[in-house]
Amino acid sequence: MTQGAQAQRDPFVLDIRSLGRRPGTMEEIHRTVVAPNRIGVEMIAIPADSDVDLDLRLESVSEGVLVTGTVSGETEGQCVRCLEPVDGTVTVFLTELYAYPDSETEQTTDSEDIHRIVDDRIDLEQAVIDAVALELPMSPLCSEDCAGLCSECGVRLAVAEPGHSHEIIDPRWAKLADKLGSLEQKESQDSDSGERGSA
Ligand SMILES: [Zn+2]
Ligand SMILES: [Zn+2]
Numbered sequence: 001m002t003q004g005a006q007a008q009r010d011p012f013v014l015d016i017r018s019l020g021r022r023p024g025t026m027e028e029i030h031r032t033v034v035a036p037n038r039i040g041v042e043m044i045a046i047p048a049d050s051d052v053d054l055d056l057r058l059e060s061v062s063e064g065v066l067v068t069g070t071v072s073g074e075t076e077g078q079c080v081r082c083l084e085p086v087d088g089t090v091t092v093f094l095t096e097l098y099a100y101p102d103s104e105t106e107q108t109t110d111s112e113d114i115h116r117i118v119d120d121r122i123d124l125e126q127a128v129i130d131a132v133a134l135e136l137p138m139s140p141l142c143s144e145d146c147a148g149l150c151s152e153c154g155v156r157l158a159v160a161e162p163g164h165s166h167e168i169i170d171p172r173w174a175k176l177a178d179k180l181g182s183l184e185q186k187e188s189q190d191s192d193s194g195e196r197g198s199a
Helices: 002-010 103-109 125-135 172-199
Strands: 013-015 026-034 042-048 051-061 064-078 085-099 121-122
Touching: 026 125, 042 085, 051 103, 064 125
Parallel strands: none
Antiparallel strands: 013 121, 026 051, 042 064, 051 064, 064 085
């Protein structure tokens, strides 16, 4: 398989053989890859099949490879108040150590707490997913003061007429209001007739 095809399939997997396991050796990676999956949180994310820019430095250290740098991409989301599209970019800064399989770090650290080098490769995907999820807002807004939607009719208040409001009562209440109205009328008729009767 060519390197290109490999990169296409696993864009966040980096080959570290060129570092040769010599502490102090460095390699820079400036590459645009295509996100194989959506990366983000429920309301906003880097969509699948969109570009992700990697600007990373790989540095060989005694325990493994230290990855530092930025990962960025364009995001698509929805305003939690008005549901209008919210576009933007997200940039995360990574500082991740990937340990050699036989290093002391690898042997003394819980498996969940450490990234590993497997077959001379490091897989950045989980680190990118975690960092992007932390960076993106859980409740994205189209603007800080988004007024949201009218709770009665669902119109976006930003485009509704000023002072948008509703005189009309909800149809379910309208029926009840009719009933109450006719009851009141009946009562007043009753009391009218009662008064007349006693008079
Ligand atoms: Zn909004
Ligand atoms: Zn309304």
